[in-house]
């Protein structure tokens with residue numbers, strides 16, 4: 425089988441280096457693997473630009489970068505630019521500089537908590553899932569008083585004072601200020617999994633855009649500019665990505681044991697993200713191994729897709745959540761019962777699996793796909809991979 429890295433092993437919840445030194449995992453060990461519901465902050469896959477990467481700064485350099493809680497500041501101002509699109513300058517009653525203490529103070533009144541999978545638009549594997557905590561951006565912008573001619577909100581983080589390293593994103597004014605009932609606000613996050621947001625995860629303060637891929641969730645957040653330009657200025661739009669894409673409903677496969685002795689079960693598992701269109705179920709398709717299937721191969725139209733088991737909501741949320749956090753206080757949960765308002769939770773991920781038994785010796789391949797609440801199977805409805813990687817994944821194994 426493929427060797428698991430320590431990081432993968434931790435993610436799979438199969439733990440220690442000692443267990444790994446014992447050699448390839450037996451079918452029984454594979455059968456017990458589960459994904460922890462919350463990914464420890466250090467185990468997220470990191471997607472960071474910059475040279476040096478802001479989270480590698482230490483000492484004086486870190487202070488100069490204003491990336492310690494004591495030195496961090498968020499500067500909010502109106503954009504001064506005028507051009508063919510911006511003929512009327514945006515006005516705000518007052519520019520605001522917010523420090524960490526003031527942000528936490530706002531949090532006492534307005535904090536929100538939300539479970540979100542971080543997923544890169546360009547990587548076909550979720551980066552991790554956390555309990556994010558912060559203040560809705562609309563509450564922060566209220567501090568600026570009255571505004572006019574603001575159509576969009578631009579924001580960016582620390583970038584070594586080098587314009588080439590600037591990583592910025594944007595949202596429409598309405599997306600920020602008007603959160604429909606039951607929907608989720610954009611928020612300025614200062615905690616992950618109950619602890620202060622680590623430097624590697626974008627701390628002290630990071631934007632979190634619940635419905636979006638990672639590139640909208642700007643790390644080391646320091647600047648917000650209110651503009652009357654209606655266009656998105658996202659750094660991510662430059663590489664042919666859709667800057668308005670939402671998290672996609674999709675299933676991602678774990679590795680499968682490459683060789684299994686006949687008579688042993690084969691466990692097929694992975695993580696599924698419940699994206700904008702929700703998640704109905706995950707299904708798999710088992711067939712004899714072949715060369716790569718082209719998109720127009722007739723086999724797709726006769727495929728026998730079968731249901732996988734979706735991970736159930738934890739029975740005891742307090743065992744899953746950080747100490748002191750009540751599920752009742754988390755967005756997407758019923759404030760009375762403390763149970764999820766829907767399952768899987770929107771914009772979060774859930775594990776799925778199926779156990780194949782009684783396979784005859786031979787070479788096999790297995791695929792998995794998610795079906796959304798509109799009945800669209802992955803990679804539809806948006807098969808354009810630059811709106812988020814959701815190609816159907818395949819794993820091959822042999823029964824001997």
Ligand SMILES: Nc1nc2c(c(=O)[nH]1)N[C@H]1C(S)=C(S)[C@@H](COP(=O)(O)O)O[C@H]1N2
Nearest residue numbers: 470471472473544581591638639641642643
């Ligand atoms: N300032 C800044 N924010 C950033 C990035 C970056 O390079 N710089 N990368 C973005 C991208 S593309 C992704 S996918 C996520 C990854 O978040 P993570 O590193 O916490 O997993 O952060 C986003 N926020």
Ligand SMILES: [Mo]
Nearest residue numbers: 544545638639
């Ligand atoms: Mo990304």
